[in-house]
Amino acid sequence: MKRVVIVGSGDGGTFTANLLASKLRKEIKGGLVSVQLVGEHLLHPFQPGNLDIAFKGAVPDKYVRAETDLIRKGVEFIKDPAVKIDFSARSVATKSGRTLPYDYLVIATGAVADPSKIQGLAEGALNFHTGGADSRRVWEALQSFEGGTIVVAIAGTPHKCPPSPNEAAFMLDEFFQKRGTRGKVKIRFLTPYPRPYPAEKVSHVVEPMFQKKGIDVVTFFNVDSVDPAKHKIYSLEGEAFDYDLLIAVPPHHGADVIVNSGIGDQDGYVPTDKGTMRVVGQEGAYCIGDATTIPVSKSGVVAHLQSVVVAHNIIAEMNRAKGLLEYNGRINCPMEVGNHKGIFVSATYTSPPVDQSPSTVKYYMKRSFAMIYWRALGGGLERVFDVFFGQTRFPATEKEEPEKTAVAPVASQGGKREA
Amino acid sequence: MSTTEQRKVIDSRGSFCPGPITDLFKAYRSAQLGDVIELLATDPAAKADVTAWTQKSGNELVGIVDEQGYARITVRVTKKR
Numbered sequence: 001m002k003r004v005v006i007v008g009s010g011d012g013g014t015f016t017a018n019l020l021a022s023k024l025r026k027e028i029k030g031g032l033v034s035v036q037l038v039g040e041h042l043l044h045p046f047q048p049g050n051l052d053i054a055f056k057g058a059v060p061d062k063y064v065r066a067e068t069d070l071i072r073k074g075v076e077f078i079k080d081p082a083v084k085i086d087f088s089a090r091s092v093a094t095k096s097g098r099t100l101p102y103d104y105l106v107i108a109t110g111a112v113a114d115p116s117k118i119q120g121l122a123e124g125a126l127n128f129h130t131g132g133a134d135s136r137r138v139w140e141a142l143q144s145f146e147g148g149t150i151v152v153a154i155a156g157t158p159h160k161c162p163p164s165p166n167e168a169a170f171m172l173d174e175f176f177q178k179r180g181t182r183g184k185v186k187i188r189f190l191t192p193y194p195r196p197y198p199a200e201k202v203s204h205v206v207e208p209m210f211q212k213k214g215i216d217v218v219t220f221f222n223v224d225s226v227d228p229a230k231h232k233i234y235s236l237e238g239e240a241f242d243y244d245l246l247i248a249v250p251p252h253h254g255a256d257v258i259v260n261s262g263i264g265d266q267d268g269y270v271p272t273d274k275g276t277m278r279v280v281g282q283e284g285a286y287c288i289g290d291a292t293t294i295p296v297s298k299s300g301v302v303a304h305l306q307s308v309v310v311a312h313n314i315i316a317e318m319n320r321a322k323g324l325l326e327y328n329g330r331i332n333c334p335m336e337v338g339n340h341k342g343i344f345v346s347a348t349y350t351s352p353p354v355d356q357s358p359s360t361v362k363y364y365m366k367r368s369f370a371m372i373y374w375r376a377l378g379g380g381l382e383r384v385f386d387v388f389f390g391q392t393r394f395p396a397t398e399k400e401e402p403e404k405t406a407v408a409p410v411a412s413q414g415g416k417r418e419a
Numbered sequence: 420m421s422t423t424e425q426r427k428v429i430d431s432r433g434s435f436c437p438g439p440i441t442d443l444f445k446a447y448r449s450a451q452l453g454d455v456i457e458l459l460a461t462d463p464a465a466k467a468d469v470t471a472w473t474q475k476s477g478n479e480l481v482g483i484v485d486e487q488g489y490a491r492i493t494v495r496v497t498k499k500r
Contacts, residue, residue: 219475
């Protein structure tokens with residue numbers, strides 16, 4: 001029996017479990033392979049929905065499903081948070097005291113948005129990165145906002161969903177335009193980056209639109225602290241701005257289990273090979289999505305594309321598929337820019353974003369992701385994604401041959417979703 | 420300047436925008452006045468970005484040296500709240 005343990009039941013963890021259950025259906029049925037998905041929550045959120053909750057008044061329940069409805073037959077979901085990962089013992093300990101031995105490990109523990117890391121931020125700012133309930137508080141604050149200055153600030157990098165602060169500013173503009181009070185509201189955007197969007201070509205789109213909409217941009221603003229009593233936000237560089245309403249992207253760090261296991265960097269992210277997605281220096285262990293140190297967007301699409309590579313590589317290590325694959329760094333972050341227009345921030349490790357124009361088609365494509373997300377988690381849209389995303393993986397240039405731990409051959413590999 | 424100033428080398432080679440400037444800011448956040456940060460970057464945008472940041476923030480750009488295949492950008496922390 002080869003045991004695969006996946007820690008974290010968000011986008012990447014759930015999708016990896018489902019891919020393995022699909023491709024190893026017969027092996028799992030025959031008792032040759034087990035796939036255990038270890039997670040903390042019964043409810044699975046569609047996190048990009050937080051923007052709609054915060055700025056369009058969507059109900060949080062709209063973007064939540066039961067995890068048990070999302071996993072395929074063959075995946076054992078263990079609702080019991082992991083508290084320790086032990087590479088040398090090749091096991092995962094859970095909060096309830098269980099020890100789960102593994103032959104293959106997938107770390108998909110995500111990133112944690114943590115306002116407590118900046119003095120005054122938790123008390124002085126609202127945000128849409130710590131879940132549906134907090135996003136709803138933004139919407140409620142907007143209902144009673146009659147006029148004044150709203151500051152949108154990036155209080156730490158890297159953070160989940162790089163376009164989301166810009167989208168927040170665009171959506172605020174649209175909200176007050178529709179309400180007819182835009183003239184009474186000043187929107188100020190504070191960013192640590194040199195330009196409104198870090199990638200220059202994307203900023204070429206965003207910057208003139210911000211100017212046209214009267215969104216004031218302050219660059220090189222690294223948030224130092226917030227004074228909730230004075231309604232003031234300060235930068236490390238010495239600037240300060242007043243606000244009437246502060247909406248800030250909190251600093252992020254890795255999950256507690258990574259920090260407590262001593263397997264992360266100083267921010268709690270796991271050193272990971274950017275191609276094969278193997279944890280650096282660890283046999284049989286992989287890491288995906290927001291949990292890695294890889295310098296690409298922390299986003300669901302990235303986790304999804306890396307999951308495909310990891311599922312394949314684990315199956316290859318079992319001698320059930322040929323050769324390892326490497327992820328090419330493909331990102332695809334949709335950005336809503338207001339008035340039913342959108343752009344895609346697309347790139348790979350070797351190809352930065354290119355010039356583009358906002359379009360209605362891209363806006364509706366972004367909106368459609370919310371509808372297809374749940375189906376995509378099951379693996380049923382991979383052929384569509386392969387066409388849409390193009391090449392996202394390629395055969396590995398093998399640096400170190402993993403030890404083959406063959407599983408007894410089974411006639412064929414399944415494909416149809418069963419649950 | 421403090422006699423206990425630290426020199427920290429940040430290796431951002433292979434990382435594209437905003438990687439190098441983000442790495443620099445991470446070091447800046449934990450630095451003391453007088454500390455020196457050396458940023459190693461292959462991303463061509465890093466030189467202009469760091470130069471612009473020092474000009475706006477009042478920190479000192481000590482120098483930019485083109486090494487083989489990368490730039491060594493040295494900053495002294497002279498302005499920090």
